[in-house]
Amino acid sequence: MRHSVRDLATAGVRALHPYQPGKPLSELEREYGIRDAIKLASNENPLGPSPLGIEAARRALADLALYPDSHGFELKNALSAALGVRADQLVLGNGSNEVLQLVTRAFLSPGDEAVVAQHAFAIFTTEAVSAGGTVVSVPARDWGADLPAMREAVGERTRLVFVANPNNPTGTWHRAAHLHAFLGSLPAHVVVVLDEAYCEYVSEPDYPDGLAWLAEFPNLLVSRTFSKIYGLAGLRLGYGVASADMADLLNRLREPFTVNSLALVAGEAALADHEHVRRSRDFNLQGLAALGAACQQLGLDYIPSVGNFIAVDVGRLAGPVYEALLRRGIIVRPLAPYGMPRHLRITIGTPAQMERLLSALPQALAG
Numbered sequence: 001m002r003h004s005v006r007d008l009a010t011a012g013v014r015a016l017h018p019y020q021p022g023k024p025l026s027e028l029e030r031e032y033g034i035r036d037a038i039k040l041a042s043n044e045n046p047l048g049p050s051p052l053g054i055e056a057a058r059r060a061l062a063d064l065a066l067y068p069d070s071h072g073f074e075l076k077n078a079l080s081a082a083l084g085v086r087a088d089q090l091v092l093g094n095g096s097n098e099v100l101q102l103v104t105r106a107f108l109s110p111g112d113e114a115v116v117a118q119h120a121f122a123i124f125t126t127e128a129v130s131a132g133g134t135v136v137s138v139p140a141r142d143w144g145a146d147l148p149a150m151r152e153a154v155g156e157r158t159r160l161v162f163v164a165n166p167n168n169p170t171g172t173w174h175r176a177a178h179l180h181a182f183l184g185s186l187p188a189h190v191v192v193v194l195d196e197a198y199c200e201y202v203s204e205p206d207y208p209d210g211l212a213w214l215a216e217f218p219n220l221l222v223s224r225t226f227s228k229i230y231g232l233a234g235l236r237l238g239y240g241v242a243s244a245d246m247a248d249l250l251n252r253l254r255e256p257f258t259v260n261s262l263a264l265v266a267g268e269a270a271l272a273d274h275e276h277v278r279r280s281r282d283f284n285l286q287g288l289a290a291l292g293a294a295c296q297q298l299g300l301d302y303i304p305s306v307g308n309f310i311a312v313d314v315g316r317l318a319g320p321v322y323e324a325l326l327r328r329g330i331i332v333r334p335l336a337p338y339g340m341p342r343h344l345r346i347t348i349g350t351p352a353q354m355e356r357l358l359s360a361l362p363q364a365l366a367g
């Protein structure tokens, strides 16, 4: 009997929906014959990478014949000093995506449950499903994760709970006391992933630093990335911080050399470039305010965001508006795959990029 190769795949892989990344600039330019397209679709840093990071990567080019330091000794030491954690609490990843994958593979067996919020970052579901887990998606409240309802959804089979603070694509966030109470309420058989990919952008006084809770919650993993404020998305570098026991488990599972040598040195240099981080944060705060004000002027609802993006309700199905912007050389992110068919997620760009978006948006909305 002949089997289709699809039947041979694991149930988890068969159940997967492919991740839909933001459209690359080169693809849009090729498809539409456009030049000078702009991308406000993947929450990248419009100021680019830290110049110190670029310089460090450039210097490392001559050594590309050598394998990278698989343990990332220098970068871990730098992170350890910067974050006030021990180096043995760290796990490096090819983007924080790899860290999310490692923690899922380590703790979720087929048939186990992972609890996520409706509209949460899609990779949580992708990882859980590919590991053969069952995803329990809990309806959002005001677009954000409803933590008490998520606690209710935790059962005997739950092994993982994912919370992004702030969340992508909604930009919603949790205050310290609320999140702390949630963590404290969870049973001991559950591992919590607290995804802080955008934490460096947040300047709200009541925004918690998940690292401060690691000693109290040995089942907590905090994930962070160099792809956002550090501007190194192209190099793929992220990290997780947890108890030494959890970090050890994830480091055992991790394949050697997934973090390349340019990422190791550029990440270390970018981490020390406080000026670039500060500029990026200030720039983003201004951009958030300007985009929010422009939406109000256009009469568009949006979800207040503390990330480097805003999910805007265009008042009708967003697909045609997305297409109309593409034809004008502007890539944003339609949120139908997140169950938000009227929203477009717009990344904060440079003032020139935002001006271009805002002058194209009224025509795009008018069809």
Ligand SMILES: Cc1ncc(COP(=O)(O)O)c(C=O)c1O
Residues within 6 Å of the ligand: 042, 043, 094, 095, 096, 097, 098, 121, 164, 166, 167, 168, 195, 197, 224, 225, 226, 227, 233, 236, 237, 238
């Ligand atoms: C909430 C969240 N977590 C994690 C990531 C993964 O980023 P990376 O793998 O580039 O570190 C992203 C990227 O968009 C994100 O939005």
